[in-house]
Amino acid sequence: MIDLLDTSPEIHIDPAEYRRLLGYPRDHEICDRAQELAHSACEWYRHWGRPWLYARQAAGIELDGDRMVIDGAEFTSQRLAAILRQAEAHGGFLVAVSAGPEAEEEAQRRWLDEKPDEYFFLETYASAVVEHLITVAGARLCGWADGEGMAVLPHYSPGYSLWDISEQTQLLRLVKSRIALPGPLDTLDSGALRPKKSQLAVFGLTRQVDRVARLADLVPCQNCSLSNCSFRRQPYRRAPVGANYSVNTKALARWASERLSLETRPDGAIAARFRYDGTTCTNMGRPLVFQYDVLLGPPEDGYQIRELHCAPTPGDTGHTAMCQYIANAGPLMAAIEREKPLLGQPLKSVLAWRRETSPAGCYCDAASRDYKWGLALETIHFALYKNEQPR
Numbered sequence: 001m002i003d004l005l006d007t008s009p010e011i012h013i014d015p016a017e018y019r020r021l022l023g024y025p026r027d028h029e030i031c032d033r034a035q036e037l038a039h040s041a042c043e044w045y046r047h048w049g050r051p052w053l054y055a056r057q058a059a060g061i062e063l064d065g066d067r068m069v070i071d072g073a074e075f076t077s078q079r080l081a082a083i084l085r086q087a088e089a090h091g092g093f094l095v096a097v098s099a100g101p102e103a104e105e106e107a108q109r110r111w112l113d114e115k116p117d118e119y120f121f122l123e124t125y126a127s128a129v130v131e132h133l134i135t136v137a138g139a140r141l142c143g144w145a146d147g148e149g150m151a152v153l154p155h156y157s158p159g160y161s162l163w164d165i166s167e168q169t170q171l172l173r174l175v176k177s178r179i180a181l182p183g184p185l186d187t188l189d190s191g192a193l194r195p196k197k198s199q200l201a202v203f204g205l206t207r208q209v210d211r212v213a214r215l216a217d218l219v220p221c222q223n224c225s226l227s228n229c230s231f232r233r234q235p236y237r238r239a240p241v242g243a244n245y246s247v248n249t250k251a252l253a254r255w256a257s258e259r260l261s262l263e264t265r266p267d268g269a270i271a272a273r274f275r276y277d278g279t280t281c282t283n284m285g286r287p288l289v290f291q292y293d294v295l296l297g298p299p300e301d302g303y304q305i306r307e308l309h310c311a312p313t314p315g316d317t318g319h320t321a322m323c324q325y326i327a328n329a330g331p332l333m334a335a336i337e338r339e340k341p342l343l344g345q346p347l348k349s350v351l352a353w354r355r356e357t358s359p360a361g362c363y364c365d366a367a368s369r370d371y372k373w374g375l376a377l378e379t380i381h382f383a384l385y386k387n388e389q390p391r
Contacts, residue, residue, distance in 0.1 A: 002093070002144060004055040007182045009136060011051060013042070013128045020248040021124050021131075023357050023371070037117055041125040049126075050100035052182045053133045054175070055141060058092045061204075070094070070202070071177075073170050077163035080156040080202060087153050089204040093141055095155065096175045097133035098183050098198035099126040108284070116281075123285075126197040134199055141203055153204035158191060160258040161275060165191040171200050192287055244351055245378050255375070256383040268298030269306070270384070274376040275313065278361030280321045288318030290363070292376040302346035303384060310336055310373070324364035336363060341373050347384070350377040 018038065019028060030038060062069040063085055066078040070092070084092070103126040110119040134155060141152045159165035168191040175181070186194050193200070245252060255274070263271040274292040279285040291313045297304035312319045319325060324332045342349050355374055358367040 002055070002057040002141075003178070004053070004137070004140060005179070005182065006054075007052045009051055009053055009133060011045070011049070011129055011132060013125070013132055016248065017131065017250070018125065018128050020251055021128050022121070023247075025246050025357065033117075037121040038125075040118070041121040044106065044122060045099075045103055045125055045129065048102050048106070049129065050102055050183060051098065051129055051133060052100070053095070053097040053137050054179070054181060055093050055095045055137050055203075056175070056178055057205075058094055058174075058202075061089065061092050071174055073174050075163075075167050075170065077156065077158075077160075077167075079160065079162040080204075083153055083156065084204045087151075087204060087206040088208045089153060089206045091205040093152070093203040093205065094171070094175050095134070095137050095141075095201045095203060096172070096181060096185060096198070097130060097137060097201075098185055098195060099129040099133070100183055100197070101195040103129075104195050104197055123197075130197050130199050134201060137201075138203060145205060149209065150205055150207050151209045153206065154257070155201040155203045156258075157199060157201045159277070161261055167191065168193065168200055171202070175200060190287075196285070196287075245382065246357075246374060247378065249382065252379050252382040255379045260379055260383055262380075262383060268300075270296040270298070270303065272296065272380045272383075274379055276372055276376065278372075280318060280323075281360055281362050281364075282321070282323050285361075286318045286321040288322070288361070289313045289316045290319070290372070292373070294376070294380060296347060296380075299384075302348065304346055305342050305344060305349075305377075308340040308343055308373075310339070310369075310376075319363070322362045322364055324362075332364070335366070336369060339366070339369060339373070341370060342377065347377065347381050350374060350381055353377075 019030060022030075022034075022038075024030060059071045060069075061084065063081055066076050066081050068075045068077065068081055068084070083089075103122055107119045107122045107126070110116075110122065138152065138155060145152045156163065158168035158171060169187040172185065172187055172193075176185075184195065185198055188194055259275045259277075261273045265271060272292075272294040274294070276290045276292065277287065278290070279287050289312065290310060293307070293309040294305065295307035297306055320329075322332070342353065353374060355370045356367040358365070358371040360368045363369050363372070
């Protein structure tokens with residue numbers, strides 16, 4: 001049984017990944033005030049951040065339809081169960097990583113001191129740390145598995161598509177069952193983690209290395225940007241030929257895998273559903289989840305956008321903490337329902353759609369809503385065109 005604990009992992013955030021999380025277009029070079037804020041966030045975290053990662057091998061994983069039993073605990077995830085079954089996985093790893101509570105607490109102090117820019121850059125840097133830690137954990141597990149003649153599968157987490165976030169509480173209980181974690185980590189009643197800059201994940205493990213190599217979606221390398229990796233089986237996935245996206249393709253690949261579902265209807269139309277996870281800019285950064293439903297025409301019609309709909313996911317309460325919702329909920333929700341960008345146009349039109357970069361997590365202004373519609377449509381475009389040249 002493998003246990004991995006690192007209480008002082010090296011943090012090297014790829015500048016391109018940090019820019020992506022800040023919401024800047026691909027290849028955009030930040031400068032002046034933004035560069036100063038980015039450097040300040042990095043330096044603060046270097047001195048005061050307390051990141052850690054932990055991984056332990058699961059004693060066993062059993063599959064029954066969409067149901068999984070991991071070390072005696074039952075979970076339900078259609079997507080993760082399909083990944084494990086397709087790879088003929090015989091086991092897996094339970095992973096927990098955290099950027100620590102320090103950055104979150106400092107960011108909140110900056111917000112209360114009316115320094116929203118400083119707050120945003122530090123919050124975003126802590127998110128980049130979490131992504132980096134998951135990548136590092138996966139790379140280390142890949143290294144061990146390669147030496148044992150096995151392969152590690154892409155990670156999956158509660159809150160991803162087709163895995164209810166409420167099951168995070170039970171997963172954390174499993175993670176904690178063997179040791180005391182090196183830092184605080186708990187779940188709220190909703191299943192969200194505290195500190196919020198943390199992540200739990202399951203990595204499948206299989207002896208069917210050849211099978212994984214033949215099935216591209218089962219190779220984590222395509223979604224891993226770790227440079228100089230000795231265990232890479234396939235290149236990092238790049239953009240479809242001719243596509244010029246506004247965000248990094250690594251993000252699109254991950255969102256297409258974790259947040260997007262596609263259904264082909266008998267008439268050839270495509271029903272797409274995209275999940276957006278964000279936070280309010282006030283009220284302590286309350287998490288919110290919105291759902292985007294898009295109906296597209298068949299490929300021969302250029303995936304014409306026939307229907308668009310955006311609304312909070314059933315059961316979401318975070319959106320009620322947005323400042324504009326509190327001020328006047330009716331007009332805000334009506335605007336979200338009314339706005340249908342690019343309706344009637346081919347899906348590829350999103351590549352030419354010039355919209356303001358507005359990475360705020362809330363929906364209070366039109367620019368931030370357009371920005372999120374762009375993310376949803378670009379993710380759908382990436383998923384449909386990733387194996388072919390756009391028409």
